[in-house]
Amino acid sequence: MALQVIPQIANLRARLAQEDSIAFVPTMGNLHAGHIHLVELARQRAECVVASIFVNPLQFGANEDLANYPRTLAEDCEKLQAAGADIVFTPSVEEMYPTEQTMRITPPPIANELCGAARPGHFDGVATVVMKLFSIVQPQIAVFGKKDFQQLFIIRELVRQFNLPIEIVAGETQREHSGLALSSRNGYLNDGQKLEAQRLYRTLKLIVDNVQKGNRDYAAIEAQSSQYLTQLGWIVDYVSIRSAATLMPASPDDRDLVALAAARQGSTRLIDNIEFSV
Structure with a gap:
Protein backbone atom coordinates (compact mmCIF):
# COMPACT_ATOMS: atom_id res chain seq x y z
CA MET A 1 0.00 0.00 0.00
CA GLU A 172 18.27 1.12 20.78
CA THR A 173 20.87 3.48 19.32
CA GLN A 174 21.88 2.41 15.83
CA ARG A 175 25.59 2.70 15.04
CA GLU A 176 28.04 2.56 12.19
CA HIS A 177 30.59 -0.29 12.27
CA SER A 178 33.00 2.13 13.94
CA GLY A 179 30.58 2.60 16.84
CA LEU A 180 29.63 6.15 15.82
CA ALA A 181 25.95 6.72 16.66
CA LEU A 182 23.85 7.44 13.59
CA SER A 183 22.73 11.07 13.49
CA SER A 184 21.44 13.51 10.91
CA ARG A 185 24.26 15.83 12.01
CA ASN A 186 26.95 13.32 10.99
CA GLY A 187 26.44 14.66 7.46
CA TYR A 188 28.09 17.91 8.55
CA LEU A 189 31.39 16.13 9.38
CA ASN A 190 34.29 16.07 6.94
CA ASP A 191 36.25 12.83 6.52
CA GLY A 192 38.78 13.65 9.21
CA GLN A 193 36.13 14.75 11.69
CA LYS A 194 34.08 11.63 11.05
CA LEU A 195 37.09 9.46 11.81
CA GLU A 196 37.72 11.38 15.03
CA ALA A 197 33.99 11.27 15.95
CA GLN A 198 34.31 7.56 16.69
CA ARG A 199 36.28 8.54 19.79
CA LEU A 200 33.20 9.79 21.63
CA TYR A 201 31.70 6.29 21.84
CA ARG A 202 35.08 4.75 22.68
CA THR A 203 35.48 7.23 25.53
CA LEU A 204 32.08 6.25 26.92
CA LYS A 205 33.03 2.56 26.68
CA LEU A 206 36.19 3.28 28.68
CA ILE A 207 34.08 5.02 31.34
CA VAL A 208 31.75 2.01 31.57
CA ASP A 209 34.70 -0.37 31.83
CA ASN A 210 36.30 1.78 34.54
CA VAL A 211 33.13 1.90 36.65
CA GLN A 212 32.37 -1.79 36.21
CA LYS A 213 35.87 -2.58 37.48
CA GLY A 214 34.95 -0.84 40.74
CA ASN A 215 35.94 2.81 40.35
CA ARG A 216 33.20 4.90 42.00
CA ASP A 217 34.97 8.28 41.87
CA TYR A 218 32.56 9.50 39.24
CA ALA A 219 33.64 13.14 39.37
CA ALA A 220 37.25 12.18 38.65
CA ILE A 221 36.26 9.87 35.79
CA GLU A 222 34.14 12.62 34.25
CA ALA A 223 36.91 15.21 34.59
CA GLN A 224 39.58 12.90 33.14
CA SER A 225 37.38 11.93 30.20
CA SER A 226 36.50 15.54 29.45
CA GLN A 227 40.15 16.58 29.66
CA TYR A 228 41.15 13.71 27.34
CA LEU A 229 38.68 14.79 24.65
CA THR A 230 39.62 18.46 25.05
CA GLN A 231 43.30 17.68 24.54
CA LEU A 232 42.38 15.97 21.26
CA GLY A 233 40.63 19.09 19.97
CA TRP A 234 37.04 18.42 21.00
CA ILE A 235 34.92 21.19 22.49
CA VAL A 236 33.25 19.35 25.36
CA ASP A 237 29.81 20.32 26.68
CA TYR A 238 29.69 17.57 29.28
CA VAL A 239 30.70 14.04 30.21
CA SER A 240 28.44 12.72 32.95
CA ILE A 241 27.60 9.52 34.83
CA ARG A 242 23.96 9.53 35.90
CA SER A 243 21.28 7.33 37.39
CA ALA A 244 19.42 5.77 34.48
CA ALA A 245 16.19 5.91 36.49
CA THR A 246 16.27 9.58 37.54
CA LEU A 247 19.02 11.21 35.42
CA MET A 248 20.37 12.69 38.64
CA PRO A 249 24.16 12.48 39.21
CA ALA A 250 25.03 8.91 40.08
CA SER A 251 25.68 7.94 43.67
CA PRO A 252 27.76 4.91 44.73
CA ASP A 253 24.51 3.14 45.65
CA ASP A 254 23.00 3.40 42.14
CA ARG A 255 23.12 0.16 40.16
CA ASP A 256 21.53 1.15 36.84
CA LEU A 257 23.60 3.92 35.29
CA VAL A 258 24.03 5.81 32.05
CA ALA A 259 27.21 7.50 30.83
CA LEU A 260 26.42 10.48 28.63
CA ALA A 261 28.52 12.91 26.62
CA ALA A 262 28.06 15.84 24.29
CA ALA A 263 30.96 17.44 22.44
CA ARG A 264 31.73 19.23 19.19
CA GLN A 265 33.87 18.32 16.23
CA GLY A 266 34.31 21.65 14.50
CA SER A 267 30.84 23.21 14.51
CA THR A 268 29.03 19.83 14.70
CA ARG A 269 27.62 18.88 18.10
CA LEU A 270 27.53 15.14 18.74
CA ILE A 271 25.82 13.31 21.60
CA ASP A 272 25.98 9.71 22.75
CA ASN A 273 25.33 7.54 25.79
CA ILE A 274 25.67 4.00 27.10
CA GLU A 275 23.37 2.42 29.66
CA PHE A 276 25.00 -0.09 31.99
CA SER A 277 24.68 -1.78 35.39
CA VAL A 278 27.12 -2.31 38.23
Missing part, protein backbone atom coordinates in the same frame (compact mmCIF):
# COMPACT_ATOMS: atom_id res chain seq x y z
CA ALA A 2 1.39 3.42 -0.94
CA LEU A 3 2.59 5.77 1.79
CA GLN A 4 0.09 8.58 2.33
CA VAL A 5 1.64 12.06 2.68
CA ILE A 6 -0.68 14.33 4.69
CA PRO A 7 0.32 17.94 5.47
CA GLN A 8 -2.93 19.14 7.11
CA ILE A 9 -3.99 18.43 10.69
CA ALA A 10 -7.69 18.20 9.78
CA ASN A 11 -7.00 15.70 7.00
CA LEU A 12 -4.78 13.59 9.24
CA ARG A 13 -7.40 13.47 11.97
CA ALA A 14 -10.06 12.45 9.46
CA ARG A 15 -7.81 9.68 8.10
CA LEU A 16 -6.93 8.38 11.58
CA ALA A 17 -10.53 8.41 12.84
CA GLN A 18 -10.95 4.94 11.33
CA GLU A 19 -7.87 3.52 13.12
CA ASP A 20 -7.83 2.12 16.64
CA SER A 21 -4.23 0.84 16.71
CA ILE A 22 -1.74 3.61 15.96
CA ALA A 23 2.02 3.71 16.54
CA PHE A 24 3.73 7.06 16.05
CA VAL A 25 7.33 7.97 15.19
CA PRO A 26 8.00 11.73 15.34
CA THR A 27 11.06 12.91 13.39
CA MET A 28 12.60 16.06 11.95
CA GLY A 29 13.34 14.29 8.68
CA ASN A 30 16.70 13.69 6.98
CA LEU A 31 16.10 10.08 7.91
CA HIS A 32 18.82 7.49 8.46
CA ALA A 33 18.86 3.84 9.55
CA GLY A 34 18.29 4.86 13.18
CA HIS A 35 14.94 6.42 12.30
CA ILE A 36 14.01 3.45 10.13
CA HIS A 37 14.70 1.11 13.06
CA LEU A 38 12.11 3.07 15.07
CA VAL A 39 9.57 2.74 12.24
CA GLU A 40 10.20 -1.00 12.13
CA LEU A 41 9.61 -1.21 15.90
CA ALA A 42 6.36 0.70 15.41
CA ARG A 43 5.34 -1.69 12.62
CA GLN A 44 5.61 -4.57 15.11
CA ARG A 45 3.34 -2.88 17.63
CA ALA A 46 0.34 -1.46 15.77
CA GLU A 47 -1.87 -1.79 12.70
CA CYS A 48 -1.29 1.78 11.53
CA VAL A 49 2.18 3.40 11.58
CA VAL A 50 2.35 7.19 11.41
CA ALA A 51 5.63 9.09 11.10
CA SER A 52 5.91 12.85 11.21
CA ILE A 53 8.50 15.07 9.56
CA PHE A 54 8.60 18.52 11.07
CA VAL A 55 11.63 20.71 11.74
CA ASN A 56 10.39 22.34 14.93
CA PRO A 57 11.56 25.96 15.31
CA LEU A 58 10.67 26.05 19.02
CA GLN A 59 13.56 23.73 19.91
CA PHE A 60 16.28 25.66 18.07
CA GLY A 61 18.23 28.41 19.78
CA ALA A 62 19.16 31.73 18.19
CA ASN A 63 22.57 30.52 16.97
CA GLU A 64 21.58 26.98 16.01
CA ASP A 65 21.15 25.40 12.60
CA LEU A 66 17.39 25.75 11.96
CA ALA A 67 17.78 27.35 8.52
CA ASN A 68 20.46 24.87 7.46
CA TYR A 69 18.84 21.75 8.91
CA PRO A 70 18.73 19.20 6.03
CA ARG A 71 15.30 18.82 4.45
CA THR A 72 15.10 15.69 2.28
CA LEU A 73 11.39 14.94 2.03
CA ALA A 74 11.38 12.89 -1.20
CA GLU A 75 14.17 10.57 0.00
CA ASP A 76 12.58 10.34 3.46
CA CYS A 77 9.25 9.23 1.98
CA GLU A 78 10.97 6.51 -0.04
CA LYS A 79 12.61 5.18 3.14
CA LEU A 80 9.36 5.32 5.11
CA GLN A 81 7.52 3.49 2.34
CA ALA A 82 10.17 0.75 2.32
CA ALA A 83 10.04 0.45 6.13
CA GLY A 84 6.29 -0.11 6.13
CA ALA A 85 4.95 3.22 7.38
CA ASP A 86 1.36 3.94 6.38
CA ILE A 87 1.21 7.73 6.78
CA VAL A 88 3.70 10.57 7.01
CA PHE A 89 2.47 13.82 8.52
CA THR A 90 4.36 16.74 6.97
CA PRO A 91 2.93 19.98 8.39
CA SER A 92 4.27 23.43 7.62
CA VAL A 93 5.31 25.74 10.45
CA GLU A 94 2.10 27.71 9.81
CA GLU A 95 0.02 24.53 10.15
CA MET A 96 1.60 23.60 13.50
CA TYR A 97 1.81 27.17 14.82
CA PRO A 98 -0.97 29.22 13.16
CA THR A 99 -0.52 31.82 15.89
CA GLU A 100 2.39 32.45 18.24
CA GLN A 101 2.77 29.47 20.60
CA THR A 102 2.51 31.37 23.89
CA MET A 103 1.35 28.24 25.76
CA ARG A 104 4.39 26.08 26.47
CA ILE A 105 5.19 22.89 28.34
CA THR A 106 7.80 23.55 31.03
CA PRO A 107 9.80 20.38 31.73
CA PRO A 108 11.26 19.53 35.16
CA PRO A 109 14.59 21.06 36.25
CA ILE A 110 16.59 18.15 34.79
CA ALA A 111 15.83 19.74 31.39
CA ASN A 112 18.25 22.54 32.30
CA GLU A 113 21.17 20.14 32.83
CA LEU A 114 23.25 18.10 30.37
CA CYS A 115 22.08 19.10 26.85
CA GLY A 116 19.72 21.66 28.34
CA ALA A 117 22.59 23.60 29.91
CA ALA A 118 24.11 24.27 26.50
CA ARG A 119 20.73 24.69 24.77
CA PRO A 120 18.49 26.77 27.08
CA GLY A 121 14.82 26.37 26.26
CA HIS A 122 15.48 23.42 23.95
CA PHE A 123 13.44 20.89 25.92
CA ASP A 124 10.57 23.36 26.38
CA GLY A 125 10.34 23.37 22.59
CA VAL A 126 10.64 19.58 22.37
CA ALA A 127 8.02 18.92 25.04
CA THR A 128 5.61 21.47 23.54
CA VAL A 129 5.77 20.10 20.00
CA VAL A 130 5.55 16.49 21.22
CA MET A 131 2.44 17.33 23.24
CA LYS A 132 0.91 18.95 20.15
CA LEU A 133 1.81 15.98 17.97
CA PHE A 134 0.39 13.54 20.52
CA SER A 135 -2.82 15.57 20.57
CA ILE A 136 -3.05 15.54 16.77
CA VAL A 137 -2.16 11.86 16.15
CA GLN A 138 -3.57 10.36 19.39
CA PRO A 139 -1.44 7.20 19.16
CA GLN A 140 -1.52 4.28 21.57
CA ILE A 141 2.25 3.82 21.11
CA ALA A 142 5.04 6.30 20.38
CA VAL A 143 8.59 5.28 19.53
CA PHE A 144 11.70 7.32 20.39
CA GLY A 145 15.41 6.52 20.15
CA LYS A 146 17.71 6.09 23.12
CA LYS A 147 20.47 8.18 21.53
CA ASP A 148 18.62 11.28 22.78
CA PHE A 149 18.48 9.79 26.27
CA GLN A 150 17.57 13.02 28.06
CA GLN A 151 14.82 13.73 25.53
CA LEU A 152 13.44 10.20 26.02
CA PHE A 153 13.48 10.70 29.81
CA ILE A 154 11.59 14.01 29.54
CA ILE A 155 8.99 12.60 27.15
CA ARG A 156 8.37 9.66 29.48
CA GLU A 157 7.81 12.17 32.29
CA LEU A 158 5.47 14.17 30.06
CA VAL A 159 3.34 11.09 29.42
CA ARG A 160 3.40 10.04 33.08
CA GLN A 161 2.62 13.43 34.60
CA PHE A 162 -0.15 14.30 32.13
CA ASN A 163 -1.67 10.80 32.32
CA LEU A 164 -1.47 10.37 28.55
CA PRO A 165 -2.74 6.95 27.38
CA ILE A 166 0.42 6.36 25.33
CA GLU A 167 3.05 3.64 25.72
CA ILE A 168 6.55 4.98 25.06
CA VAL A 169 8.76 2.44 23.31
CA ALA A 170 12.52 3.09 23.30
CA GLY A 171 14.62 2.04 20.31
Whole structure:
Protein backbone atom coordinates (compact mmCIF):
# COMPACT_ATOMS: atom_id res chain seq x y z
CA MET A 1 0.00 0.00 0.00
CA ALA A 2 1.39 3.42 -0.94
CA LEU A 3 2.59 5.77 1.79
CA GLN A 4 0.09 8.58 2.33
CA VAL A 5 1.64 12.06 2.68
CA ILE A 6 -0.68 14.33 4.69
CA PRO A 7 0.32 17.94 5.47
CA GLN A 8 -2.93 19.14 7.11
CA ILE A 9 -3.99 18.43 10.69
CA ALA A 10 -7.69 18.20 9.78
CA ASN A 11 -7.00 15.70 7.00
CA LEU A 12 -4.78 13.59 9.24
CA ARG A 13 -7.40 13.47 11.97
CA ALA A 14 -10.06 12.45 9.46
CA ARG A 15 -7.81 9.68 8.10
CA LEU A 16 -6.93 8.38 11.58
CA ALA A 17 -10.53 8.41 12.84
CA GLN A 18 -10.95 4.94 11.33
CA GLU A 19 -7.87 3.52 13.12
CA ASP A 20 -7.83 2.12 16.64
CA SER A 21 -4.23 0.84 16.71
CA ILE A 22 -1.74 3.61 15.96
CA ALA A 23 2.02 3.71 16.54
CA PHE A 24 3.73 7.06 16.05
CA VAL A 25 7.33 7.97 15.19
CA PRO A 26 8.00 11.73 15.34
CA THR A 27 11.06 12.91 13.39
CA MET A 28 12.60 16.06 11.95
CA GLY A 29 13.34 14.29 8.68
CA ASN A 30 16.70 13.69 6.98
CA LEU A 31 16.10 10.08 7.91
CA HIS A 32 18.82 7.49 8.46
CA ALA A 33 18.86 3.84 9.55
CA GLY A 34 18.29 4.86 13.18
CA HIS A 35 14.94 6.42 12.30
CA ILE A 36 14.01 3.45 10.13
CA HIS A 37 14.70 1.11 13.06
CA LEU A 38 12.11 3.07 15.07
CA VAL A 39 9.57 2.74 12.24
CA GLU A 40 10.20 -1.00 12.13
CA LEU A 41 9.61 -1.21 15.90
CA ALA A 42 6.36 0.70 15.41
CA ARG A 43 5.34 -1.69 12.62
CA GLN A 44 5.61 -4.57 15.11
CA ARG A 45 3.34 -2.88 17.63
CA ALA A 46 0.34 -1.46 15.77
CA GLU A 47 -1.87 -1.79 12.70
CA CYS A 48 -1.29 1.78 11.53
CA VAL A 49 2.18 3.40 11.58
CA VAL A 50 2.35 7.19 11.41
CA ALA A 51 5.63 9.09 11.10
CA SER A 52 5.91 12.85 11.21
CA ILE A 53 8.50 15.07 9.56
CA PHE A 54 8.60 18.52 11.07
CA VAL A 55 11.63 20.71 11.74
CA ASN A 56 10.39 22.34 14.93
CA PRO A 57 11.56 25.96 15.31
CA LEU A 58 10.67 26.05 19.02
CA GLN A 59 13.56 23.73 19.91
CA PHE A 60 16.28 25.66 18.07
CA GLY A 61 18.23 28.41 19.78
CA ALA A 62 19.16 31.73 18.19
CA ASN A 63 22.57 30.52 16.97
CA GLU A 64 21.58 26.98 16.01
CA ASP A 65 21.15 25.40 12.60
CA LEU A 66 17.39 25.75 11.96
CA ALA A 67 17.78 27.35 8.52
CA ASN A 68 20.46 24.87 7.46
CA TYR A 69 18.84 21.75 8.91
CA PRO A 70 18.73 19.20 6.03
CA ARG A 71 15.30 18.82 4.45
CA THR A 72 15.10 15.69 2.28
CA LEU A 73 11.39 14.94 2.03
CA ALA A 74 11.38 12.89 -1.20
CA GLU A 75 14.17 10.57 0.00
CA ASP A 76 12.58 10.34 3.46
CA CYS A 77 9.25 9.23 1.98
CA GLU A 78 10.97 6.51 -0.04
CA LYS A 79 12.61 5.18 3.14
CA LEU A 80 9.36 5.32 5.11
CA GLN A 81 7.52 3.49 2.34
CA ALA A 82 10.17 0.75 2.32
CA ALA A 83 10.04 0.45 6.13
CA GLY A 84 6.29 -0.11 6.13
CA ALA A 85 4.95 3.22 7.38
CA ASP A 86 1.36 3.94 6.38
CA ILE A 87 1.21 7.73 6.78
CA VAL A 88 3.70 10.57 7.01
CA PHE A 89 2.47 13.82 8.52
CA THR A 90 4.36 16.74 6.97
CA PRO A 91 2.93 19.98 8.39
CA SER A 92 4.27 23.43 7.62
CA VAL A 93 5.31 25.74 10.45
CA GLU A 94 2.10 27.71 9.81
CA GLU A 95 0.02 24.53 10.15
CA MET A 96 1.60 23.60 13.50
CA TYR A 97 1.81 27.17 14.82
CA PRO A 98 -0.97 29.22 13.16
CA THR A 99 -0.52 31.82 15.89
CA GLU A 100 2.39 32.45 18.24
CA GLN A 101 2.77 29.47 20.60
CA THR A 102 2.51 31.37 23.89
CA MET A 103 1.35 28.24 25.76
CA ARG A 104 4.39 26.08 26.47
CA ILE A 105 5.19 22.89 28.34
CA THR A 106 7.80 23.55 31.03
CA PRO A 107 9.80 20.38 31.73
CA PRO A 108 11.26 19.53 35.16
CA PRO A 109 14.59 21.06 36.25
CA ILE A 110 16.59 18.15 34.79
CA ALA A 111 15.83 19.74 31.39
CA ASN A 112 18.25 22.54 32.30
CA GLU A 113 21.17 20.14 32.83
CA LEU A 114 23.25 18.10 30.37
CA CYS A 115 22.08 19.10 26.85
CA GLY A 116 19.72 21.66 28.34
CA ALA A 117 22.59 23.60 29.91
CA ALA A 118 24.11 24.27 26.50
CA ARG A 119 20.73 24.69 24.77
CA PRO A 120 18.49 26.77 27.08
CA GLY A 121 14.82 26.37 26.26
CA HIS A 122 15.48 23.42 23.95
CA PHE A 123 13.44 20.89 25.92
CA ASP A 124 10.57 23.36 26.38
CA GLY A 125 10.34 23.37 22.59
CA VAL A 126 10.64 19.58 22.37
CA ALA A 127 8.02 18.92 25.04
CA THR A 128 5.61 21.47 23.54
CA VAL A 129 5.77 20.10 20.00
CA VAL A 130 5.55 16.49 21.22
CA MET A 131 2.44 17.33 23.24
CA LYS A 132 0.91 18.95 20.15
CA LEU A 133 1.81 15.98 17.97
CA PHE A 134 0.39 13.54 20.52
CA SER A 135 -2.82 15.57 20.57
CA ILE A 136 -3.05 15.54 16.77
CA VAL A 137 -2.16 11.86 16.15
CA GLN A 138 -3.57 10.36 19.39
CA PRO A 139 -1.44 7.20 19.16
CA GLN A 140 -1.52 4.28 21.57
CA ILE A 141 2.25 3.82 21.11
CA ALA A 142 5.04 6.30 20.38
CA VAL A 143 8.59 5.28 19.53
CA PHE A 144 11.70 7.32 20.39
CA GLY A 145 15.41 6.52 20.15
CA LYS A 146 17.71 6.09 23.12
CA LYS A 147 20.47 8.18 21.53
CA ASP A 148 18.62 11.28 22.78
CA PHE A 149 18.48 9.79 26.27
CA GLN A 150 17.57 13.02 28.06
CA GLN A 151 14.82 13.73 25.53
CA LEU A 152 13.44 10.20 26.02
CA PHE A 153 13.48 10.70 29.81
CA ILE A 154 11.59 14.01 29.54
CA ILE A 155 8.99 12.60 27.15
CA ARG A 156 8.37 9.66 29.48
CA GLU A 157 7.81 12.17 32.29
CA LEU A 158 5.47 14.17 30.06
CA VAL A 159 3.34 11.09 29.42
CA ARG A 160 3.40 10.04 33.08
CA GLN A 161 2.62 13.43 34.60
CA PHE A 162 -0.15 14.30 32.13
CA ASN A 163 -1.67 10.80 32.32
CA LEU A 164 -1.47 10.37 28.55
CA PRO A 165 -2.74 6.95 27.38
CA ILE A 166 0.42 6.36 25.33
CA GLU A 167 3.05 3.64 25.72
CA ILE A 168 6.55 4.98 25.06
CA VAL A 169 8.76 2.44 23.31
CA ALA A 170 12.52 3.09 23.30
CA GLY A 171 14.62 2.04 20.31
CA GLU A 172 18.27 1.12 20.78
CA THR A 173 20.87 3.48 19.32
CA GLN A 174 21.88 2.41 15.83
CA ARG A 175 25.59 2.70 15.04
CA GLU A 176 28.04 2.56 12.19
CA HIS A 177 30.59 -0.29 12.27
CA SER A 178 33.00 2.13 13.94
CA GLY A 179 30.58 2.60 16.84
CA LEU A 180 29.63 6.15 15.82
CA ALA A 181 25.95 6.72 16.66
CA LEU A 182 23.85 7.44 13.59
CA SER A 183 22.73 11.07 13.49
CA SER A 184 21.44 13.51 10.91
CA ARG A 185 24.26 15.83 12.01
CA ASN A 186 26.95 13.32 10.99
CA GLY A 187 26.44 14.66 7.46
CA TYR A 188 28.09 17.91 8.55
CA LEU A 189 31.39 16.13 9.38
CA ASN A 190 34.29 16.07 6.94
CA ASP A 191 36.25 12.83 6.52
CA GLY A 192 38.78 13.65 9.21
CA GLN A 193 36.13 14.75 11.69
CA LYS A 194 34.08 11.63 11.05
CA LEU A 195 37.09 9.46 11.81
CA GLU A 196 37.72 11.38 15.03
CA ALA A 197 33.99 11.27 15.95
CA GLN A 198 34.31 7.56 16.69
CA ARG A 199 36.28 8.54 19.79
CA LEU A 200 33.20 9.79 21.63
CA TYR A 201 31.70 6.29 21.84
CA ARG A 202 35.08 4.75 22.68
CA THR A 203 35.48 7.23 25.53
CA LEU A 204 32.08 6.25 26.92
CA LYS A 205 33.03 2.56 26.68
CA LEU A 206 36.19 3.28 28.68
CA ILE A 207 34.08 5.02 31.34
CA VAL A 208 31.75 2.01 31.57
CA ASP A 209 34.70 -0.37 31.83
CA ASN A 210 36.30 1.78 34.54
CA VAL A 211 33.13 1.90 36.65
CA GLN A 212 32.37 -1.79 36.21
CA LYS A 213 35.87 -2.58 37.48
CA GLY A 214 34.95 -0.84 40.74
CA ASN A 215 35.94 2.81 40.35
CA ARG A 216 33.20 4.90 42.00
CA ASP A 217 34.97 8.28 41.87
CA TYR A 218 32.56 9.50 39.24
CA ALA A 219 33.64 13.14 39.37
CA ALA A 220 37.25 12.18 38.65
CA ILE A 221 36.26 9.87 35.79
CA GLU A 222 34.14 12.62 34.25
CA ALA A 223 36.91 15.21 34.59
CA GLN A 224 39.58 12.90 33.14
CA SER A 225 37.38 11.93 30.20
CA SER A 226 36.50 15.54 29.45
CA GLN A 227 40.15 16.58 29.66
CA TYR A 228 41.15 13.71 27.34
CA LEU A 229 38.68 14.79 24.65
CA THR A 230 39.62 18.46 25.05
CA GLN A 231 43.30 17.68 24.54
CA LEU A 232 42.38 15.97 21.26
CA GLY A 233 40.63 19.09 19.97
CA TRP A 234 37.04 18.42 21.00
CA ILE A 235 34.92 21.19 22.49
CA VAL A 236 33.25 19.35 25.36
CA ASP A 237 29.81 20.32 26.68
CA TYR A 238 29.69 17.57 29.28
CA VAL A 239 30.70 14.04 30.21
CA SER A 240 28.44 12.72 32.95
CA ILE A 241 27.60 9.52 34.83
CA ARG A 242 23.96 9.53 35.90
CA SER A 243 21.28 7.33 37.39
CA ALA A 244 19.42 5.77 34.48
CA ALA A 245 16.19 5.91 36.49
CA THR A 246 16.27 9.58 37.54
CA LEU A 247 19.02 11.21 35.42
CA MET A 248 20.37 12.69 38.64
CA PRO A 249 24.16 12.48 39.21
CA ALA A 250 25.03 8.91 40.08
CA SER A 251 25.68 7.94 43.67
CA PRO A 252 27.76 4.91 44.73
CA ASP A 253 24.51 3.14 45.65
CA ASP A 254 23.00 3.40 42.14
CA ARG A 255 23.12 0.16 40.16
CA ASP A 256 21.53 1.15 36.84
CA LEU A 257 23.60 3.92 35.29
CA VAL A 258 24.03 5.81 32.05
CA ALA A 259 27.21 7.50 30.83
CA LEU A 260 26.42 10.48 28.63
CA ALA A 261 28.52 12.91 26.62
CA ALA A 262 28.06 15.84 24.29
CA ALA A 263 30.96 17.44 22.44
CA ARG A 264 31.73 19.23 19.19
CA GLN A 265 33.87 18.32 16.23
CA GLY A 266 34.31 21.65 14.50
CA SER A 267 30.84 23.21 14.51
CA THR A 268 29.03 19.83 14.70
CA ARG A 269 27.62 18.88 18.10
CA LEU A 270 27.53 15.14 18.74
CA ILE A 271 25.82 13.31 21.60
CA ASP A 272 25.98 9.71 22.75
CA ASN A 273 25.33 7.54 25.79
CA ILE A 274 25.67 4.00 27.10
CA GLU A 275 23.37 2.42 29.66
CA PHE A 276 25.00 -0.09 31.99
CA SER A 277 24.68 -1.78 35.39
CA VAL A 278 27.12 -2.31 38.23
